């Protein structure tokens with residue numbers, strides 16, 4: 705299968721990092737996780753950057769970092785807030801296939817509630833997370849296609865994505 709850059713987007717906890725790794729393994733291409741890339745580049749964890757330099761500083765780092773990554777034969781898993789900036793969405797759509805992972809908020813809430821690594825989810829109520837998700841919904845929907853993950857295993861989501869990518873490849877959309 706021909707592979708250009710495959711960007712995985714979606715809200716926190718939808719499985720971008722996990723599924724991106726599985727997908728890259730299946731396609732035998734490298735994977736870059738943007739949160740991990742930024743942590744390596746700065747020598748700081750994402751939550752520390754948020755705490756010490758603030759969210760806008762982190763958003764600027766994201767916008768710069770995505771432009772440093774390779775764009776051929778690669779899977780790139782984005783941070784949950786990266787698509788909010790129009791320039792980032794434009795960059796992804798112009799340079800690859802953008803796959804939006806959609807997961808029901810009830811499932812996301814259960815996954816995130818005990819995780820200390822996501823500063824925007826830490827101490828957030830379900831209402832707070834819903835509001836944040838809704839404020840980003842149209843940005844996520846600006847994608848090549850969406851995959852619904854609720855009730856599916858990591859393996860099932862990965863296989864469904866490969867099928868969709870193959871159809872995308874042949875131009876056969878449904």
Ligand SMILES: Nc1ncnc2c1ncn2[C@@H]1O[C@H](COP(=O)(O)OP(=O)(O)OP(=O)(O)O)[C@@H](O)[C@H]1O
Pocket residue numbers: 714715716717718719720721722723739782783784815822853856857858861
């Ligand atoms: N389909 C799935 N079924 C069960 N658990 C899953 C599934 N997808 C992801 N998970 C689990 O959910 C958690 C969050 O996944 P992951 O870190 O990949 O999300 P993310 O989208 O990268 O989040 P972030 O935007 O915060 O980086 C992990 O513990 C992962 O194992």
Ligand SMILES: O=C(O)C1=C[C@@H](O)[C@@H](O)[C@H](O)C1
Pocket residue numbers: 715716739750782783784785786821822823824
């Ligand atoms: O949704 C978000 O805004 C975030 C998601 C994570 O991937 C990290 O990029 C960070 O915790 C912010």
Ligand SMILES: [Mg+2]
Pocket residue numbers: 720721722737739781782783
């Ligand atoms: Mg991630």
